[in-house]
Amino acid sequence: MHFNLSEERKMLKESCDRLLNDHYTQYKNHHEVSRSETGFNKKFWKECSEIGMLSALISPNFNGLGGTGEDIMIVFELIGKHLVVEPFLSSGILSITSLTNSKDIETSVLDEISSASKIYAFGHSEVDTRYDETYIKTKANYKNDAVFLTGQKSFVLNGDFADKLICTARFSGNDFDQNGFGIYEIDKTHCDIRSYNTIDGYRAAELKFSETPAKELCKNSDAYNALLETLYAGAFALSAESIGAMQVCFNMTLEYLKTREQFGKPIGSFQALQHRMVDVMIEIEQAKSAVMLAAGTYKADKDTKYKNISAAKNLVGRAGKLVAEECIQLHGGIAMTWEYNLHNYAKRLVMIDHLMGDSDHHLEKFKLYSNY
Amino acid sequence: MDFNFTQDENEFRQEIKDWLSENLSQRISNKVKKFQRLDKNDYEEFMKALSAKGWLAVNWPEEHGGTGWSNTQKHIFEEEIVKAGAPRIVPFGLNMLGPVLMEFGNEEQKKYYLPRILNCDDWWAQGYSEPGSGSDLASLKTKAIDNGDHYIVNGQKTWTTLGQFANKIFCLVKTDTDCKPQNGISFLLIDIDSPGIEVRPIITLDGEHEVNEVWLKDVKVSKENLLGEENKGWTYAKYLLTHERTGIAGVPNSKSAINHLKVIARKTYKNGKPLIQDPLFSSQIAELEIDLKAMEIFNLRAISSAESGKAPVMESSLLKIKGSIIRQKTSDLLRKAIGPQALPYISEQFDEGWNQETIGPEYAGPLAKQYFIYRKISIYGGSNEIQKNIVAKSEFRM
Numbered sequence: 001m002h003f004n005l006s007e008e009r010k011m012l013k014e015s016c017d018r019l020l021n022d023h024y025t026q027y028k029n030h031h032e033v034s035r036s037e038t039g040f041n042k043k044f045w046k047e048c049s050e051i052g053m054l055s056a057l058i059s060p061n062f063n064g065l066g067g068t069g070e071d072i073m074i075v076f077e078l079i080g081k082h083l084v085v086e087p088f089l090s091s092g093i094l095s096i097t098s099l100t101n102s103k104d105i106e107t108s109v110l111d112e113i114s115s116a117s118k119i120y121a122f123g124h125s126e127v128d129t130r131y132d133e134t135y136i137k138t139k140a141n142y143k144n145d146a147v148f149l150t151g152q153k154s155f156v157l158n159g160d161f162a163d164k165l166i167c168t169a170r171f172s173g174n175d176f177d178q179n180g181f182g183i184y185e186i187d188k189t190h191c192d193i194r195s196y197n198t199i200d201g202y203r204a205a206e207l208k209f210s211e212t213p214a215k216e217l218c219k220n221s222d223a224y225n226a227l228l229e230t231l232y233a234g235a236f237a238l239s240a241e242s243i244g245a246m247q248v249c250f251n252m253t254l255e256y257l258k259t260r261e262q263f264g265k266p267i268g269s270f271q272a273l274q275h276r277m278v279d280v281m282i283e284i285e286q287a288k289s290a291v292m293l294a295a296g297t298y299k300a301d302k303d304t305k306y307k308n309i310s311a312a313k314n315l316v317g318r319a320g321k322l323v324a325e326e327c328i329q330l331h332g333g334i335a336m337t338w339e340y341n342l343h344n345y346a347k348r349l350v351m352i353d354h355l356m357g358d359s360d361h362h363l364e365k366f367k368l369y370s371n372y
Numbered sequence: 373m374d375f376n377f378t379q380d381e382n383e384f385r386q387e388i389k390d391w392l393s394e395n396l397s398q399r400i401s402n403k404v405k406k407f408q409r410l411d412k413n414d415y416e417e418f419m420k421a422l423s424a425k426g427w428l429a430v431n432w433p434e435e436h437g438g439t440g441w442s443n444t445q446k447h448i449f450e451e452e453i454v455k456a457g458a459p460r461i462v463p464f465g466l467n468m469l470g471p472v473l474m475e476f477g478n479e480e481q482k483k484y485y486l487p488r489i490l491n492c493d494d495w496w497a498q499g500y501s502e503p504g505s506g507s508d509l510a511s512l513k514t515k516a517i518d519n520g521d522h523y524i525v526n527g528q529k530t531w532t533t534l535g536q537f538a539n540k541i542f543c544l545v546k547t548d549t550d551c552k553p554q555n556g557i558s559f560l561l562i563d564i565d566s567p568g569i570e571v572r573p574i575i576t577l578d579g580e581h582e583v584n585e586v587w588l589k590d591v592k593v594s595k596e597n598l599l600g601e602e603n604k605g606w607t608y609a610k611y612l613l614t615h616e617r618t619g620i621a622g623v624p625n626s627k628s629a630i631n632h633l634k635v636i637a638r639k640t641y642k643n644g645k646p647l648i649q650d651p652l653f654s655s656q657i658a659e660l661e662i663d664l665k666a667m668e669i670f671n672l673r674a675i676s677s678a679e680s681g682k683a684p685v686m687e688s689s690l691l692k693i694k695g696s697i698i699r700q701k702t703s704d705l706l707r708k709a710i711g712p713q714a715l716p717y718i719s720e721q722f723d724e725g726w727n728q729e730t731i732g733p734e735y736a737g738p739l740a741k742q743y744f745i746y747r748k749i750s751i752y753g754g755s756n757e758i759q760k761n762i763v764a765k766s767e768f769r770m
Contacts, residue, residue: 274764289669
């Protein structure tokens with residue numbers, strides 16, 4: 001048993017960290033990037049692809065160089081550390097996982113993703129379906145050999161600038177059924193797109209379609225399995241991302257406690273504040289540990305895998321909120337300003353709990369997979 | 373990263389299990405599982421069996437008769453003895469005094485005391501805390517006056533765990549008062565049956581006798597029983613407190629407590645359904661289980677970094693804090709799980725051989741009592757607040 005990264009992975013981590021650091025220090029904050037026309041930097045996205053950050057998310061079975069829990073953890077921790085707005089979640093994890101779990105997918109599709117020549121987005125949530133896994137109201141209408149989608153997908157990350165959209169849609173049964181839905185690919189030129197920025201400085205879109213031609217990727221139990229794999233892959237990646245952001249919040253706060261003076265001494269000399277920092281430290285270590293366990297069991301049987309990811313996402317949701325709130329409080333007024341970068345990390349930490357199932361959702365799932 | 377134990381480690385675990393099933397008596401493990409009172413013989417029976425096998429001094433190097441086990445092996449061993457329902461290995465001689473003797477004791481002391489600890493000839497007690505000196509240990513008042521070839525010791529020690537069974541006590545005493553408190557402390561090894569020593573029970577809030585006061589009145593202690601140098605006792609005391617403590621989080625104990633909680637929550641009903649299906653209650657268990665699993669990994673990370681030579685001082689403090697919170701929360705939920713069945717308190721139920729009918733299920737009896745006594749976990753061994761001070765001092769450098 002050991003918890004060290006292999007030499008190869010250490011190198012991956014270092015080179016990615018360097019690239020992200022060089023790029024992101026050019027900006028005042030990530031809002032600057034996400035408010036650009038595309039919502040992210042295309043040239044930089046290409047550079048990420050070139051150093052292998054995208055193929056690190058794809059398994060060798062699909063011509064990638066990674067795809068293990070550890071690879072995903074490394075990449076997403078760095079994404080959290082630098083508040084990267086490029087579509088690692090949407091065109092990366094979510095699209096890759098839904099595609100690789102579909103029937104007869106061609107490796108060339110994944111090559112397009114990993115080489116950054118095509119952007120994919122993944123649309124599952126609808127405006128009022130919350131985190132429910134199979135509550136799908138968008139309709140798939142099969143006519144002869146063709147299928148057409150009608151409905152709306154919400155909060156689709158990078159949905160505005162993606163070339164292709166992968167969507168869930170239902171062709172039979174009730175809104176909540178585990179059967180009777182499929183996963184489809186549509187071309188974004190056929191959608192009505194409303195684009196916006198999110199509170200934490202990322203880009204998302206509302207997509208509407210009406211009798212839009214689609215390509216079936218999988219359906220029924222295959223679609224259900226692929227969807228679960230996708231949602232859990234996303235929850236896991238976000239958990240790792242959260243760890244990176246927590247660590248930055250902690251470091252910024254520690255630095256501030258050492259330099260900010262009141263009553264003639266650094267505020268970090270006050271025991272009331274020191275003790276709160278230790279509480280934050282404990283929860284970060286706890287969250288890290290849960291994410292490491294989820295990474296280590298990413299290829300295990302599904303019940304174990306989902307149980308450990310739900311545990312991680314639940315813990316990260318609770319710890320992330322604690323870190324965000326405490327770091328703001330320990331800073332005091334300065335943390336309330338747009339100018340000081342802490343709020344961006346705090347917002348991301350809290351908003352991660354609004355993506356791919358919050359801590360309550362994952363507590364329920366943890367109970368489910370633990371046979372309570 | 374690799375979360376699996378090696379083949380050798382798994383075989384090691386099996387060896388421990390097999391040995392325990394042969395050598396830990398049913399009588400004792402039943403008492404432990406029922407939270408019944410253990411007497412001196414119960415502890416010694418198990419410890420002597422371990423000693424005969426060569427497994428008693430898990431933290432000692434082989435040259436002194438220890439196991440020489442890796443941290444991972446120690447962890448496996450701790451897990452298995454808790455699972456089996458063994459009484460705890462009394463740590464005062466083995467894990468506290470032993471390492472200090474090895475590091476700072478003279479040859480004669482080592483030769484005399486270490487084998488006696490190993491063979492269970494001596495039962496050591498810890499004489500650190502005093503009525504006026506808890507967290508601020510260095511302020512202790514027990515005084516040793518130089519009287520030629522011996523000291524005359526006067527004062528009072530407290531919270532002396534299992535002191536009623538001890539024949540020896542190691543004490544921190546003041547040998548110089550004209551200096552910074554830390555620089556005037558010495559470390560003495562004292563016979564408890566010396567004239568002038570009196571051990572008086574302290575009954576704790578659960579009605580039990582585990583801790584004691586030790587009164588010392590004009591006690592003669594030979595200078596041969598001074599450990600290390602005079603006035604250097606604080607260094608030894610700190611060495612003792614920071615000595616490798618990978619088991620500090622109490623992971624195995626919390627694991628078995630949560631399993632117990634889940635068993636009870638399946639047997640207990642609310643609105644006609646098992647309590648474990650109640651969304652409110654089960655969410656609390658689940659959150660705790662998630663926290664415990666994360667802490668188990670955190671603990672293993674600390675063990676594995678200790679294996680590579682890095683003393684996990686900061687981790688020990690964080691784990692002590694989190695471990696105490698989790699154990700207390702578990703005992704809190706155990707108490708809540710049984711509802712009004714937590715009320716009856718029949719002290720005789722905790723005596724060996726008691727076989728009358730319980731009020732409510734048998735498992736209910738000790739749960740409220742356990743909840744109250746487990747408040748101690750965040751107080752002893754350096755309170756959680758002291759642990760936070762230690763972390764802030766060493767990690768924040770402020």
